[in-house]
Amino acid sequence: MERVEPRTLAGFMELLPNEQILFNQMKEKIENTYKKFGFLPLDTPVIELAEVLLAKAGGETEKQIYRFQKGDTDLALRFDLTVPLAKYVAKNYGNLSFPFRRYQIGKVYRGERAQKGRYREFYQCDIDIIGDGELELINDAEIPAVIYTMFRELGFEDFTVKINNRRILNGLFESVEQKENSVEILRIIDKIEKIGKEEVIEEFKKLGLKDGQIKNILDFIEIEGTSDEKIEKLEGLGITNPTYMQGVEELKTVIKNVRLFGVPEANFTVDLTIARGLDYYTGTVYETFLNKYREIGSVCSGGRYENLAEYYTEKSLPGVGVSIGLTRLFYKLNELQIIKANRKSIADILIIPMLENLEEPIKLATKLRNEGINTEIYLNDKKLKAKFKYADKLEIPYVIVIGEDEIKSNEITLKNMLTGNEEKIPMDEKAIVNIVKK
Amino acid sequence: MERVEPRTLAGFMELLPNEQILFNQMKEKIENTYKKFGFLPLDTPVIELAEVLLAKAGGETEKQIYRFQKGDTDLALRFDLTVPLAKYVAKNYGNLSFPFRRYQIGKVYRGERAQKGRYREFYQCDIDIIGDGELELINDAEIPAVIYTMFRELGFEDFTVKINNRRILNGLFESVEQKENSVEILRIIDKIEKIGKEEVIEEFKKLGLKDGQIKNILDFIEIEGTSDEKIEKLEGLGITNPTYMQGVEELKTVIKNVRLFGVPEANFTVDLTIARGLDYYTGTVYETFLNKYREIGSVCSGGRYENLAEYYTEKSLPGVGVSIGLTRLFYKLNELQIIKANRKSIADILIIPMLENLEEPIKLATKLRNEGINTEIYLNDKKLKAKFKYADKLEIPYVIVIGEDEIKSNEITLKNMLTGNEEKIPMDEKAIVNIVKK
Numbered sequence A, B: 001m002e003r004v005e006p007r008t009l010a011g012f013m014e015l016l017p018n019e020q021i022l023f024n025q026m027k028e029k030i031e032n033t034y035k036k037f038g039f040l041p042l043d044t045p046v047i048e049l050a051e052v053l054l055a056k057a058g059g060e061t062e063k064q065i066y067r068f069q070k071g072d073t074d075l076a077l078r079f080d081l082t083v084p085l086a087k088y089v090a091k092n093y094g095n096l097s098f099p100f101r102r103y104q105i106g107k108v109y110r111g112e113r114a115q116k117g118r119y120r121e122f123y124q125c126d127i128d129i130i131g132d133g134e135l136e137l138i139n140d141a142e143i144p145a146v147i148y149t150m151f152r153e154l155g156f157e158d159f160t161v162k163i164n165n166r167r168i169l170n171g172l173f174e175s176v177e178q179k180e181n182s183v184e185i186l187r188i189i190d191k192i193e194k195i196g197k198e199e200v201i202e203e204f205k206k207l208g209l210k211d212g213q214i215k216n217i218l219d220f221i222e223i224e225g226t227s228d229e230k231i232e233k234l235e236g237l238g239i240t241n242p243t244y245m246q247g248v249e250e251l252k253t254v255i256k257n258v259r260l261f262g263v264p265e266a267n268f269t270v271d272l273t274i275a276r277g278l279d280y281y282t283g284t285v286y287e288t289f290l291n292k293y294r295e296i297g298s299v300c301s302g303g304r305y306e307n308l309a310e311y312y313t314e315k316s317l318p319g320v321g322v323s324i325g326l327t328r329l330f331y332k333l334n335e336l337q338i339i340k341a342n343r344k345s346i347a348d349i350l351i352i353p354m355l356e357n358l359e360e361p362i363k364l365a366t367k368l369r370n371e372g373i374n375t376e377i378y379l380n381d382k383k384l385k386a387k388f389k390y391a392d393k394l395e396i397p398y399v400i401v402i403g404e405d406e407i408k409s410n411e412i413t414l415k416n417m418l419t420g421n422e423e424k425i426p427m428d429e430k431a432i433v434n435i436v437k438k
Helices: A017-036 A059-064 A082-095 A138-153 A166-175 A179-190 A197-206 A211-221 A227-235 A242-260 A291-296 A326-335 A359-370 A384-394 A404-409 A429-436 B017-036 B059-064 B082-091 B138-153 B166-175 B179-190 B197-206 B211-221 B227-235 B242-260 B291-296 B326-335 B359-370 B384-394 B404-409 B429-436
Strands: A047-049 A067-070 A073-077 A100-109 A121-130 A159-165 A268-270 A281-290 A301-305 A319-325 A349-353 A375-377 A398-402 A411-416 A422-426 B047-049 B067-070 B073-077 B100-109 B121-130 B159-165 B268-270 B281-290 B301-305 B319-325 B349-353 B375-377 B398-402 B411-416 B422-426
Touching: A017 A100, A017 A121, A017 A138, A017 A326, A067 B067, A082 A100, A082 A121, A121 A138, A121 A326, A138 A159, A138 A242, A138 A281, A138 A319, A159 A166, A159 A242, A166 A179, A166 A211, A166 A242, A166 A281, A179 A197, A179 A211, A197 A211, A227 A242, A227 A268, A242 A268, A242 A281, A281 A291, A281 A319, A291 A326, A319 A326, A349 A359, A349 A384, A359 A375, A359 A398, A359 A429, A384 A398, A398 A404, A398 A429, A404 A411, A411 A429, A422 A429, B017 B100, B017 B121, B017 B138, B017 B326, B082 B100, B082 B121, B121 B138, B121 B326, B138 B159, B138 B242, B138 B281, B138 B319, B159 B166, B159 B242, B166 B179, B166 B211, B166 B242, B166 B281, B179 B197, B179 B211, B197 B211, B227 B242, B227 B268, B242 B268, B242 B281, B281 B291, B281 B319, B291 B326, B319 B326, B349 B359, B349 B384, B359 B375, B359 B398, B359 B429, B384 B398, B398 B404, B398 B429, B404 B411, B411 B429, B422 B429
Parallel strands: A159 A268, A349 A375, A349 A398, B159 B268, B349 B375, B349 B398
Antiparallel strands: A047 A073, A067 A073, A100 A121, A121 A319, A159 A281, A281 A301, A301 A319, A398 A411, A411 A422, B047 B073, B067 B073, B100 B121, B121 B319, B159 B281, B281 B301, B301 B319, B398 B411, B411 B422
């Protein structure tokens, strides 16, 4: 027979079972946090009509998209979960209750150039709160509380949700009459840590900015201090256009309410350089950093937008949301050995039968499963040593051997495979649960 | 602005939140059952190299496939979870422990002709047990136990796992010297309920079968009785070729062990007409029917195969497994009103604040979330009536209103939205949990 080499496409994550168990645990923790805050589940198709999916897209996104014909139909794979949400809300407007709070966890597709740590298929885990015509600012303060709860749940303590407001940046650029250069200016600001202040000034000059304008921008990005001090300094900069003033006022309210939502001071801060792309977000913006691993970049980002679905409906649908790129996060955490795929089995207990009649081992397994213990029976006829090797290799936490003696005495030995400890207990599911669930 | 009509492709399921909640509950129950039996999780890419995915495919499958170019690469979307499993096991052979027990729940794609209840994107929920070189027959008996546990978990009682063995059919056809017509004969047998025995005889004759051959086949498919009686009659048919005899012996052993695995007599039976396609399964085969809803067809099917990955590796990898097509099952159960999407909210409690300062409502929400209660705070500034309407529309089970009075008295009223009952209790998460978790 002619054989094909079994291989997986570059840029597509495919994990070994121990890694998959860890990945799924993280995904589940994220989902549970979203549910705790009452977000509703959504699951849209991976394939959409290209016309629908690309109603808004352009530039880079369009180039990266997986697009193809099937019969006469022009199809594309979703590249994020926001466009499908916009389509969904516009389509089902009459059947939804607003504010519509939804989460979606699913794979998205971008045909990026293949390189280490870049994925073409990756999980996004999104939440959004969509208002009908209006959505009050207090919602912007709940999002950091969700992020905080989620990263605590994922086992992190030292992380910071950075919060800014796009109106402040827009107002600043308006005040120095550089609205048309805002994209370019933000790009330059973004590099300041890497290239230094002098180089930034040079680049500003090349862009045609005058000394006074440069000074104003630098004064702004050099604002330091606590969140409250930053806001106070923003108010003292002397910029008075309505956009700027509204932005500062919003940021102040959001920060006040983030405290109310119980996010500790250590886990959030005002960061005036956060901008999150340029044409989508209009108010509050968020990025989240693991402080010891800044090199990973933002691990959870998002913000407030004026209008979710303007390409599909005349309804005004303002919203606020954030997204985690779970596949990349998992890859990075794993690479930096911040997380470790310890667990190789789903089974908590392996029952090894050493007799012809499997009745008793199977009965015990069924009882244990009913108690919520994942239980596997080793069903293949091997030597005891080979059976233990299987448990060992899969790192199944507990092993019970059942032979004629155990049936007669109604006593079993529960072996903890990690410590090597053996305990003689009655062959009774409750006795076993007591130890395993400890 | 020019707008695009927001629409979803025909043949792609996209649910409203209440339906999605129900769908996810079913998916979770299936996953939890698979985990209870110790199956390991797997999550392979949706996109694969066409060459890899289509190593074996042909005919109908190939026509239905979503296949396209990206750059120079010939890609295809997976059309089942078995081929990706074969690729995965062949590729990672050295890193897996055998028997390799894995589950995978994910979307697959088939560009079928669009028609009601037919999906082009649908969830499959698979388990397989793969042996290295050999896999003992006892594994075939565990599968019905998994199916039984799963459908009980899904709330069904009156269902039957039908079990057969392909060797018996092959042996029968061999005995009447009709091996080369086996596909056609099975197709005719399959129609007997619809067209009746006389018509079947006519079709057999057209195929060139002689009276004696027809009689032997009819004697076979007319075998009736309990599972044990059927097996006894099979043994008495006088067919003696090794294929047939091995098939009967295997079926006998599997049935004996299915009992051992605790599947009640009412939930399984030998059905000699079950065949499950022709070129893949080689031994035990399963189909599962909801007895009151036979029109749905089999809701969980699979079987034993000789060699999982022969197109990728020279290793012999026998296996046994089953699959649920969850999307179609959900559609059918919903259509027949066997299941009903009652729940419209993920939140167990909606807290409605009726005061300026949200500190206490937010504190209470955080405490409730820590107790495992999904809690939403109504954050938008509406009249009390509008807030209750939101709870009503989303059918959130419990509502707590917190105003100045409640803060002063430290007492709240917990309203059960289903019964209308109101209970005055301390503003304390434990007191609330006691009622809500009841």
